[in-house]
Amino acid sequence: MKINKCNRLVFAVLLGFGLTGHAQTKQWTLExxxxxxxxxxxxxxxxxxxxxxxxxxxxxxxxxxxPTVNGNASHSWNIGLNVNPVTNIATTQTTQYSSLGVNAGVDLYxxxxxxxxxxxxxxxxxxxxxxxxxxxxxxxxxxxxxxxxxxxxxxxxxxxxxxxxxxxxxxxxxxxxxxxxxxxxxxxxxxxxxxxxxxxxxxxxxxxxxxxxxxxxxxxxxxxxxxxxxxxxxxxxxxxxxxxxxxxxxxxxxxxxxxxxxxxxxxxxxxxxxxxxxxxxxxPTLQGFYSFSTRASYSDILSGVDANGNPVFRGPDPLLTQFSDNKGHNFGFQLNVxxxxxxxxxxxxxxxxxxxxxxxxxxxxxxxxxxxxxxxxxxxxxxxxxxxxxxxxxxxxxxxxxxxxxxxxxxxxxxxxxxxxxxxxxxxxxxxxxxxxxxxxxxxxxxxxxxxxxxxxxxxx
Structure with missing residues (x-):
C-alpha cells in the first residue's frame, strides 16, 4: 500500500509522540x-x-x-491688497498675523x-x-x-x-x-x-x-x-x-x-x-459653548501722512500687547430641534x-x-x-x-x-x-x- 506525504508526516508526528512518551516526567490531572x-x-x-x-x-x-475643550493656533501670510485683521485697514503689502483660541462645549441636554x-x-x-x-x-x-x-x-x-x-x-x-x-x-x-x-x-x-x-x-x-x-x-x-x-x-x-x-x-x-x-x-438637544480668541499682526501700521502727502508707517505693537488688546470672548447656548x-x-x-x-x-x-x-x-x-x-x-x-x-x-x-x-x-x-x-x-x-x-x-x- 502506498503512503502519501501527508500520511507519512502524520505518522512521523505520532511516532515522535510515542517514542518520547517513555521519557515523560509529568502526568497531568484533570484539574x-x-x-x-x-x-x-x-x-x-x-x-x-x-x-x-x-x-x-x-x-x-x-x-x-x-465638556470638550480644544485649542487652536494659526500663522498666515497675506500678499497684495488685503485687510489687516488687527487694524481692519486695507493695504497693499505683505502681512503676517497670528491667532490663538480656545473652544469649549458641553451637552446640557x-x-x-x-x-x-x-x-x-x-x-x-x-x-x-x-x-x-x-x-x-x-x-x-x-x-x-x-x-x-x-x-x-x-x-x-x-x-x-x-x-x-x-x-x-x-x-x-x-x-x-x-x-x-x-x-x-x-x-x-x-x-x-x-x-x-x-x-x-x-x-x-x-x-x-x-x-x-x-x-x-x-x-x-x-x-x-x-x-x-x-x-x-x-x-x-x-x-x-x-x-x-x-x-x-x-x-x-x-x-x-x-x-x-x-x-x-x-x-x-x-x-x-x-x-x-x-x-x-x-x-431637542441643548449645548453650551464658549470660545476665546486673540490675534496679532507683524506688518507696519499706517500712522498718518507727512507734509508731502506721503503715508507714514510705524512698527507693529509688541506681540504681548497685541494679544492683550485683541482678545475676545464668545459664549452662549445652541438649541437644535x-x-x-x-x-x-x-x-x-x-x-x-x-x-x-x-x-x-x-x-x-x-x-x-x-x-x-x-x-x-x-x-x-x-x-x-x-x-x-x-x-x-x-x-x-x-x-x-x-x-x-x-x-x-x-x-x-x-x-x-x-x-x-x-x-x-x-x-x-x-x-x-x-x-x-x-x-x-x-x-x-x-x-x-x-x-x-x-x-x-x-x-x-
Missing part, C-alpha cells in the same frame, strides 16, 4: 488540564480582549458627560442619550463577562471530554495488549501440542491469525491513544506536546450524589446560575437601552424595537433549551449508569463463559474456532465496559455542571 486551558486557550484570550474593549467603551461613554449610552456600556461589560465565563465553561467541558477519551483509549490499549499476551501463550502451547500430535495443525493456523489480528488491534488502539493525546494537547495550546500524558487515577463514582437529585430541582437551580440565561437577560437589557437611545433622537430627518430616527427606533423582540425570543428560547438540556442530560446520565452496570454484568458472564470454554479447549473438547469466538466476545465485553464507564463519567460531569458544580472553580479576572 491541571482544565486550569491550564483556562489560562492559555486562544479563544478565551480573545474573549478577555473583548471584555477589555467593553471596559474602554464604558470610559468613552462616561466621557460624553464631560441630549434626550438622555448620554445617560443611556453609559448604562448600556456598563451592561455590555456585564455581557462580556458572561460571554467569557460561558467560554470558560465550554472549554472546561471540552477538556474533560478529551481527558476521559484518553483514559478510555489507554484502558482499551491495555486490554488489547493483555489479549495479545494470552494469545501468544496459547500459540506457543499449541505449537507444542501440534508437534505432539494432540491437536490438528489447522488450529495452529487459526491461532496465528488471531495473534496477528491482536497486533493489528494494538496498532489501531495506539494510534487512537496518540491522536486523543494530541487533541487534548492542542486544546490546551501546548507547544511541547511530545511528552504530554495524563494521570490515570480517576474513579468511577458519583461523588456529589448528583443522580439522587430530581431533574426539576436541577433545572430550578440551573435557571438561577446558568451563564447562558444570564447572558441572554443582559442582552435583553442592552436591547431595551438601545430603544431608549434611539428614541432620544426625537428630542429635530423636525424632519428623512425618517432616519423613526427607522432606527423601529429597528431597535425589532432587536428588542429578538432578544426576548432569544431569552425564552434559551430557557426552553436549558430545560430540555437538563432533562436530556439527566436521562443520558441515568441511561449511561444503567448501561455501565449492565456492561459489568455482561463482562462477568463473558468471563465465566470464556473460562468454561478455555477448560474445554485445554482438554480437547472445543475446537480453536469456537474458543476464539468466546475470546472475541470477552474482548468486546471488556471494550464495551471501558466505553460505558467513561461515557457515564462524562455525563455525570455535564449534569454536575448544570447543578453548578464546576470541574474546577473559575476565578474572575
Amino acid at each position: 491541571e488540564c482544565v486550569r491550564y486551558a483556562l489560562d492559555n486557550n486562544i479563544t478565551i484570550k480573545q474573549s478577555e480582549l473583548d471584555l477589555k474593549s467593553a471596559v474602554i467603551d464604558k470610559k468613552g461613554a462616561f466621557g460624553s458627560y464631560l 441630549k434626550g438622555l442619550q448620554n445617560q443611556n449610552n453609559y448604562r448600556r456600556a456598563k451592561l455590555t461589560i456585564v455581557a462580556s463577562q458572561y460571554q467569557l465565563l460561558q467560554m470558560q465553561e465550554d472549554i472546561s467541558l471540552n477538556v474533560a471530554n478529551a481527558f476521559l477519551e484518553i483514559l478510555s483509549n489507554k484502558e482499551n490499549l491495555k486490554v488489547r495488549k493483555e489479549q495479545l499476551a494470552i494469545d501468544e501463550k496459547r500459540l506457543a502451547r499449541s505449537e507444542e501440542m501440534v508437534n505432539a500430535g494432540t491437536i490438528p495443525r489447522g488450529d495452529l493456523y487459526d491461532l496465528k491469525a488471531t495473534a496477528a489480528t491482536d497486533q493489528q488491534n494494538i496498532i489501531l488502539a495506539e494510534n487512537s491513544l496518540l491522536i486523543s493525546k494530541l487533541s487534548l494537547a492542542q486544546l490546551l495550546q501546548l507547544k511541547e506536546f511530545a511528552d504530554f500524558d495524563i494521570a490515570d487515577n480517576i474513579e468511577v463514582k458519583d461523588e456529589n450524589n448528583i443522580m439522587a437529585q430530581n431533574p426539576n430541582d436541577i433545572y430550578t437551580k440551573a435557571k438561577e446560575i446558568r451563564t447562558e440565561l444570564k447572558l441572554a437577560q443582559t442582552n435583553l437589557e442592552i436591547a431595551e437601552k438601545n430603544v431608549s437611545i434611539a428614541r432620544g433622537a426625537y428630542q 429635530p423636525i424632519f430627518n428623512g425618517f432616519s430616527v423613526r427607522n432606527n427606533v423601529e429597528k431597535s424595537k425589532v432587536n428588542l423582540e429578538k432578544s426576548k425570543i432569544d431569552l425564552e428560547q434559551k430557557s426552553l433549551d436549558l430545560q430540555r438540556n437538563v432533562f436530556t442530560a439527566f436521562t443520558n446520565a441515568k441511561g449511561a449508569l444503567n448501561a455501565y452496570e449492565s456492561s459489568n454484568v455482561t463482562l462477568e458472564a463473558r468471563q465465566q463463559a470464556y473460562n468454561y470454554a478455555k477448560e474445554k479447549y485445554d482438554v480437547g473438547l472445543m475446537n480453536s474456532f469456537d474458543f476464539t469466538q468466546a475470546q472475541t466476545l470477552l474482548t468486546n465485553a471488556q471494550s464495551d465496559l471501558i466505553r460505558m464507564k467513561y461515557d457515564y463519567m462524562f455525563k455525570i460531569k455535564i449534569l454536575e455542571f448544570y447543578f453548578g458544580i464546576p470541574i474546577v472553580p473559575i476565578i474572575a479576572k
Whole structure:
C-alpha cells in the first residue's frame, strides 16, 4: 500500500509522540488540564480582549458627560491688497498675523442619550463577562471530554495488549501440542491469525491513544506536546450524589446560575437601552459653548501722512500687547430641534424595537433549551449508569463463559474456532465496559455542571 506525504508526516508526528512518551516526567490531572486551558486557550484570550474593549467603551461613554475643550493656533501670510485683521485697514503689502483660541462645549441636554449610552456600556461589560465565563465553561467541558477519551483509549490499549499476551501463550502451547500430535495443525493456523489480528488491534488502539493525546494537547495550546500524558487515577463514582437529585430541582437551580440565561437577560437589557437611545433622537438637544480668541499682526501700521502727502508707517505693537488688546470672548447656548430627518430616527427606533423582540425570543428560547438540556442530560446520565452496570454484568458472564470454554479447549473438547469466538466476545465485553464507564463519567460531569458544580472553580479576572 502506498503512503502519501501527508500520511507519512502524520505518522512521523505520532511516532515522535510515542517514542518520547517513555521519557515523560509529568502526568497531568484533570484539574491541571482544565486550569491550564483556562489560562492559555486562544479563544478565551480573545474573549478577555473583548471584555477589555467593553471596559474602554464604558470610559468613552462616561466621557460624553464631560465638556470638550480644544485649542487652536494659526500663522498666515497675506500678499497684495488685503485687510489687516488687527487694524481692519486695507493695504497693499505683505502681512503676517497670528491667532490663538480656545473652544469649549458641553451637552446640557441630549434626550438622555448620554445617560443611556453609559448604562448600556456598563451592561455590555456585564455581557462580556458572561460571554467569557460561558467560554470558560465550554472549554472546561471540552477538556474533560478529551481527558476521559484518553483514559478510555489507554484502558482499551491495555486490554488489547493483555489479549495479545494470552494469545501468544496459547500459540506457543499449541505449537507444542501440534508437534505432539494432540491437536490438528489447522488450529495452529487459526491461532496465528488471531495473534496477528491482536497486533493489528494494538496498532489501531495506539494510534487512537496518540491522536486523543494530541487533541487534548492542542486544546490546551501546548507547544511541547511530545511528552504530554495524563494521570490515570480517576474513579468511577458519583461523588456529589448528583443522580439522587430530581431533574426539576436541577433545572430550578440551573435557571438561577446558568451563564447562558444570564447572558441572554443582559442582552435583553442592552436591547431595551438601545430603544431608549434611539428614541432620544426625537428630542431637542441643548449645548453650551464658549470660545476665546486673540490675534496679532507683524506688518507696519499706517500712522498718518507727512507734509508731502506721503503715508507714514510705524512698527507693529509688541506681540504681548497685541494679544492683550485683541482678545475676545464668545459664549452662549445652541438649541437644535429635530423636525424632519428623512425618517432616519423613526427607522432606527423601529429597528431597535425589532432587536428588542429578538432578544426576548432569544431569552425564552434559551430557557426552553436549558430545560430540555437538563432533562436530556439527566436521562443520558441515568441511561449511561444503567448501561455501565449492565456492561459489568455482561463482562462477568463473558468471563465465566470464556473460562468454561478455555477448560474445554485445554482438554480437547472445543475446537480453536469456537474458543476464539468466546475470546472475541470477552474482548468486546471488556471494550464495551471501558466505553460505558467513561461515557457515564462524562455525563455525570455535564449534569454536575448544570447543578453548578464546576470541574474546577473559575476565578474572575
